[in-house]
Amino acid sequence: GAVVSQHPSWVICKSGTSVKIECRSLDFQATTMFWYRQFPKQSLMLMATSNEGSKATYEQGVEKDKFLINHASLTLSTLTVTSAHPEDSSFYICSASTSGGFPDTQYFGPGTRLTVL
Amino acid sequence: GQQVMQIPQYQHVQEGEDFTTYCNSSTTLSNIQWYKQRPGGHPVFLIQLVKSGEVKKQKRLTFQFGEAKKNSSLHITATQTTDVGTYFCALPGGGNKLTFGTGTQLKVEL
Numbered sequence: 001g002a003v004v005s006q007h008p009s010w011v012i013c014k015s016g017t018s019v020k021i022e023c024r025s026l027d028f029q030a031t032t033m034f035w036y037r038q039f040p041k042q043s044l045m046l047m048a049t050s051n052e053g054s055k056a057t058y059e060q061g062v063e064k065d066k067f068l069i070n071h072a073s074l075t076l077s078t079l080t081v082t083s084a085h086p087e088d089s090s091f092y093i094c095s096a097s098t099s100g101g102f103p104d105t106q107y108f109g110p111g112t113r114l115t116v117l
Numbered sequence: 118g119q120q121v122m123q124i125p126q127y128q129h130v131q132e133g134e135d136f137t138t139y140c141n142s143s144t145t146l147s148n149i150q151w152y153k154q155r156p157g158g159h160p161v162f163l164i165q166l167v168k169s170g171e172v173k174k175q176k177r178l179t180f181q182f183g184e185a186k187k188n189s190s191l192h193i194t195a196t197q198t199t200d201v202g203t204y205f206c207a208l209p210g211g212g213n214k215l216t217f218g219t220g221t222q223l224k225v226e227l
Contacts, residue, residue, distance in 0.1 A: 032213055043205065044160065044217045057212075094158055105150075106215060110160045117216050 004026055004096050006109035013084055014117055021079045021112045023094030029074035030096030034106060035067070038091040050077050084116045121208055121218040129224045136193040138221035140206030147207055149189045151180060152217075155202040160217075163191075196225045 003026040013019050023033055032051050036044040037051040048069050056069035068080040077096075081088055091113050095106040123140050130136050139151065148167045152160035164173055166182035166189060173180045177200075179192040193200055206218040 034214070041222075043220050046214060046216070049212060049214060105162055105165065106213070108152075108159045108161070 002105075002107045004030075004094065004107045004109040006094055006112050008088070008112060009110060012115045012117065015085050018082045018085055019114060021081075021092055021094075021114075023077045023096070023098040025075045025107070028096075028098055029108075030077075030098060031074065032097050033071055033077040034038050034095045034097070035069060035077075035079050036095070040091075042095060043066075047079075054058040057099045075096060081087055083116065084114070087115045088104075089114055089116045097115055121206065121216055122165040123204075123206060125221055126211050126219065127222045129204065129226060130196050132197060132225050132227050133195050133204060134189060136200070136223055138191050138204050138206075138223075139218070140189045140218050142187050142208060144187065146186050146208055150207040150209075151189075151191055152205045153202050154205065154220075158202075160205060165190075177180050193223075196223070198225050200227065201225050 005026055007022045007025045011019055034049050035047045037047050038044045046059050047062045048056045048058045050069045050071035052071050052074050058064045064099050066082055066114040071077040095108045097106045123138055128136055147191045148165055149186045150161040151165055164180050169186050170184045171182040177194045181190045189206055191204055203220045203222045205220045207215040210216055
């Protein structure tokens, strides 16, 4: 149980284009989904927190107009990197958590490797 | 954002040797989690520690939570090549957020 999928697993795009990444919880309802970014040989940095049906909460320094997050249902959140540039190339990972019980556990998706040319 | 230091940053061991990574926080923690990320993979949840002084074991892995709940360690006995990866501690934040430690990359040589 508690499987999270991401699509696509990798994407290469030209500078200036937009890329959408999907994160799905396959066998549970995720009240909260998180989006992380990981540069090579670095740790995961939280970008934003999204709750179903409400606006995402972005971490300091993350541009909300550049990284659009939509959490339309309890099983799907999307991250759109708008007008991507080479410096946006990174490993983007989502995670999902359920409410109930303390402390909650996050279940991570397999990640999406974005390369912007 | 908050940076959580882990030491060491890298560790190369011979297969069969032990390995330990330490995670330190400046504040008292309600709990701490540990994750493993294989090269090219995503973080996989290993364990969660909640109680002061708690020690939990998973086969060759031993996890410890400090008495003051400000630090934690992960110890691997007799490493194997399958242990290769980066080990992260993760600290809870508000709203179920996690702050990941800087990670310790483990390489195991035959």
